[in-house]
Amino acid sequence: MSGFPIIPLSDPIPLPAPVWLFKVLHGTVLSLHFVVLQWVLGWLLVGILWNLWGRARNNAAMTAGSTRIASSLPILMTYLINFGIPPLLFTQVLYGNFLYTSSVLIGAWWISVIFLVILTYSALYAGGSRAANGRAWWGFGLLALIAGVTIAKIYSTNMTLMLRPEAWAEMFRGNPHGTSLPSHDPTLIPRWLFMLSGALTMGGLGLIVTGIWQKQTAGEKGLMVFQGGALAVLGVILQATAGSRVIHNQPGAVLEKLNASAFYHTLPLVWIGLAVAVAVIGLLAISSREKASSWLAGAAATLGLLFTVGTVVYRDGIRDASLSVQGYNPWDLKVVANWPVVLLFLGTFVIGLLLLGWMAAVALKATKVKPAHEEVAA
Numbered sequence: 377m378s379g380f381p382i383i384p385l386s387d388p389i390p391l392p393a394p395v396w397l398f399k400v401l402h403g404t405v406l407s408l409h410f411v412v413l414q415w416v417l418g419w420l421l422v423g424i425l426w427n428l429w430g431r432a433r434n435n436a437a438m439t440a441g442s443t444r445i446a447s448s449l450p451i452l453m454t455y456l457i458n459f460g461i462p463p464l465l466f467t468q469v470l471y472g473n474f475l476y477t478s479s480v481l482i483g484a485w486w487i488s489v490i491f492l493v494i495l496t497y498s499a500l501y502a503g504g505s506r507a508a509n510g511r512a513w514w515g516f517g518l519l520a521l522i523a524g525v526t527i528a529k530i531y532s533t534n535m536t537l538m539l540r541p542e543a544w545a546e547m548f549r550g551n552p553h554g555t556s557l558p559s560h561d562p563t564l565i566p567r568w569l570f571m572l573s574g575a576l577t578m579g580g581l582g583l584i585v586t587g588i589w590q591k592q593t594a595g596e597k598g599l600m601v602f603q604g605g606a607l608a609v610l611g612v613i614l615q616a617t618a619g620s621r622v623i624h625n626q627p628g629a630v631l632e633k634l635n636a637s638a639f640y641h642t643l644p645l646v647w648i649g650l651a652v653a654v655a656v657i658g659l660l661a662i663s664s665r666e667k668a669s670s671w672l673a674g675a676a677a678t679l680g681l682l683f684t685v686g687t688v689v690y691r692d693g694i695r696d697a698s699l700s701v702q703g704y705n706p707w708d709l710k711v712v713a714n715w716p717v718v719l720l721f722l723g724t725f726v727i728g729l730l731l732l733g734w735m736a737a738v739a740l741k742a743t744k745v746k747p748a749h750e751e752v753a754a
């Protein structure tokens with residue numbers, strides 16, 4: 377048998393829009409997906425700890441903060457899911473022949489994501505309703521966090537396995553039932569940890585933004601801004617550590633391809649610059665606490681987004697470099713653009729994003745939280 381991997385052919389139907397447009401759309405929505413997913417995981421961690429600590433120590437600001445988090449999480453989860461579906465479609469268009477194969481190889485796990493998402497969502501709702509009644513919700517929070525971290529592991533595994541056609545045949549011979557979840561690829565665990573440590577960064581930045589922009593007591597604002605700053609600083613340090621392992625552990629041929637491109641050679645430096653800027657925002661938040669002003673929230677939101685875009689663009693470069701080593705280049709896909717349909721799609725896409733932004737702004741301003749003295753023991 378030949379030692380070369382068998383790569384399924386791409387769909388013969390031409391693309392209805394240029395490759396660059398699919399790439400831009402994919403990067404835009406995937407960045408939003410990453411921001412929200414890390415925000416949700418980070419807030420789950422903070423909310424659980426504040427709920428436990430606040431009740432044990434009778435700390436009103438922490439208890440109120442954890443209630444605020446619990447009431448926001450079901451809303452954030454809708455954004456997480458809705459920002460996940462479009463990049464799944466765009467990835468299938470550009471890399472379907474790789475993604476379908478890796479998804480089938482871990483089929484049982486891949487299908488389980490649906491049930492894990494339902495479990496996460498239900499736990500967030502149950503936790504939110506307990507918090508609204510002044511009861512402890514950390515147990516449901518922990519359930520949602522464990523399910524979310526597991527989903528993240530399944531995603532990281534699939535997104536890594538799709539880049540390794542040379543491993544597919546042996547994996548299928550070893551287990552054709554789709555029940556194995558391989559974890560021996562040296563890039564996988566750093567990649568997963570990179571995504572998880574981003575939860576501290578985005579969760580922290582989210583605390584700074586909401587701490588400043590939402591109406592609340594000075595005590596709550598001080599707590600959210602201070603702890604948000606500390607988390608953001610810790611998060612970028614951990615992400616930089618995990619990210620350097622992701623790059624370092626890439627196969628030599630992939631690294632060569634990345635370094636041969638001036639763009640991908642420079643991008644890690646830009647990313648480090650953004651990481652330092654996020655850390656500076658975190659330090660400013662730590663020092664200003666309840667005195668933090670609106671511009672800090674604006675800077676935290678903007679930098680959080682740019683930092684994630686940098687991650688998504690480099691991640692895309694790793695995928696293209698890995699697949700070009702296998703002889704696949706998405707830029708070679710046949711295109712027969714259908715411009716009226718593309719323009720109609722772009723119009724609805726932009727309107728959709730504006731509506732989502734407007735709903736987020738309304739939700740940010742409208743969240744009402746019971747004052748801490750109304751909280752009763754569960």
Ligand code: HEM
Nearest residue numbers: 413457460461463464467496524527528531532535567571
């Ligand atoms: C709690 C729920 C979820 C979590 C924790 C989560 C986590 C993740 C993580 C960690 C990655 C990055 C994997 C990597 O590159 O290493 C990822 C990518 C992705 N997620 Fe999610 N996800 C969730 C829900 C969803 C849902 C519901 C969808 C859509 C149906 C979705 C669609 C995607 C897509 C399409 C990608 C990667 C796209 C690409 O590589 O081009 N996610 N997700």
